[in-house]
Amino acid sequence: MRITQIDVHSLVEPTNGSPRDWWSTTPLDVLYDPRVSHLDRRQPGAERAGVISNVVVQVHTDEGFTGVGNVGVGSPAAATVIEHHLAPLVLGRDPFDLESLWQTMYRHTLSIGRKGVAVEALSAIDIALWDILGKATGQPVYNLLGGRTRTAIRAYASQCYAREDLDALAAEARGYVEQGFTAIKMRFGYGPGDGRRGMARNRELVATVREAIGTDVELAAEAYMGWDEIYAIAMIRMVEDLGLAWVEEPVLPDRIDAYARIRRSVSTPISGGEHEFTLQGFHQLLQAGAVDIVQPDVNRMGGITEARKVWALAEAHGLRVVPHGNQAHNAHLIMASFSSPLIEIFPDDGVRPGYKLHHEFFDGEPRAKAGWVETSDRPGLGIELNHDAIERYRAAELTLRADASGALA
Known part of the structure; x- marks a missing residue:
């Protein structure tokens, strides 16, 4: 061929x-x-x-x-x-x-x-x-990667952006729980330039979502590289009583040393890797002890060929892999690994940025039903x-x- x-x-x-x-x-x-x-x-x-x-x-x-x-x-x-x-x-x-x-x-x-x-x-x-x-x-791609490890993948709803209207934020979060999601990721809205008032507002955002969803639903929060090391440590400590499952990308991706110091300074798990590249990049990230959860973006960091090596590397370090995004290639890698407990799902409603449009470009992309994703058994990725x-x-x-x-x- x-x-x-x-x-x-x-x-x-x-x-x-x-x-x-x-x-x-x-x-x-x-x-x-x-x-x-x-x-x-x-x-x-x-x-x-x-x-x-x-x-x-x-x-x-x-x-x-x-x-x-x-x-x-x-x-x-x-x-x-x-x-x-x-x-x-x-x-x-x-x-x-x-x-x-x-x-x-x-x-x-x-x-x-x-x-x-x-x-x-x-x-x-x-x-x-x-x-x-x-x-x-x-064969479905997951069979080429090792086969099924479960019948379906637990999903987390990834949205809940910062808003001035906290009632609307709470209603959004409750809506995901009502849809069957047992885990949610929200976004922080404030950083170092916003001072102490911004830190209080960040806590208010997290507290709003936590109150809305209760304590039985996992809650993670993303800073999307908007903080610096000192701010990140102080901010994460300020919300640790609210029980975050992880804080994602607190600082710029090349600040691996800062990641490691943040991780050592807080009890909340730190995640990262969405903007890292290749096996070598992830080797450096993990060797530094920079993250608790590895989050490769497969169609950014080298594709499936390189991603399967990163999955194995993370497993050797005893770390979970929760890749960025909910495209089919992620679902197949997750399905074939015991190291990946969750798949990210971007809800169809609300925010409509470019990273959600693949559901329109491809037919057959993963969708959550009652908080779970079932992978297709169609040959290949199962999308067209x-x-x-x-x-x-x-x-x-x-x-x-x-x-x-x-x-x-």
Whole structure:
């Protein structure tokens, strides 16, 4: 079997036109005058209507099998990387040669990558190759990774952004419990620039959700890289009596030393890894004792080929793996591992940023029913491109083939 064609779809971010009444701490907060309202600050990748925020790939073979994958949100340049750097390396190759293909793409882009858009681009191709392998063997991808470890995966509802209206926040959280979720993740709204008042407001946000859902439901909270080390330690200590399951990404991802010091200074588990790349990056994260919970973003950090190694590394360290996002590739990796107790689910209602649109781009993506996700037993990832949605959001399209000499046609 040979790879004959790669289609690359660059898709724009839509908007419903309504004003935003929610926000989260982000690494952009430090760029703003503290007097600027959080509602007037930009949220990365969440409200840029008309800007390309998703890149989807289809990989075709000469035996009629087609695999699909997509790049981590926010990387329009990935299409160019695929066209100029990766497609010439992959076209004509056997899709079963996963490790060789991964190393070929990675090593050829070391000078422009190692982390960031080059690895994100190869992640999409790698995921599509695993989809092809499953279809070619007639097996769901989780069977290729070790088989089922359970009948369904417990899900956590991931939303509950910061709001001025605490009653609305409480109602949102109660709604997820009523839908059957036994775990929820919320977002902090304030950071160092907001001073002591902001810390009190963060506690108020957490206390509001905790009161709404009770003590039997797990509650995690995300800072999305919006804090610094000193603030993170003080803030986490301030909410420890509220029983958070974890605090996610308290500081910038390269501050591995700060992660480790934060983790040693608090009793609440610390999670991270959404913005880390490759096995080597996660090796450094775990060797430093930086996190209690590992959260790879599979279509950002290297695809399934690299992710399965990170899962094994985490298991060797006795750590849980709760990957970022609820796409099919995550569900298959989770299903095949005893180290992954939860899958993240972005509810359909409310916030509609680019990271939730894959449910529109692909038919068959995981959905929660009464707080649980059942994985498809269809061959491959169990998803197919929704061509109507692709047409609706498409900004550009590439069809890449090789000629007889191996050059792009």
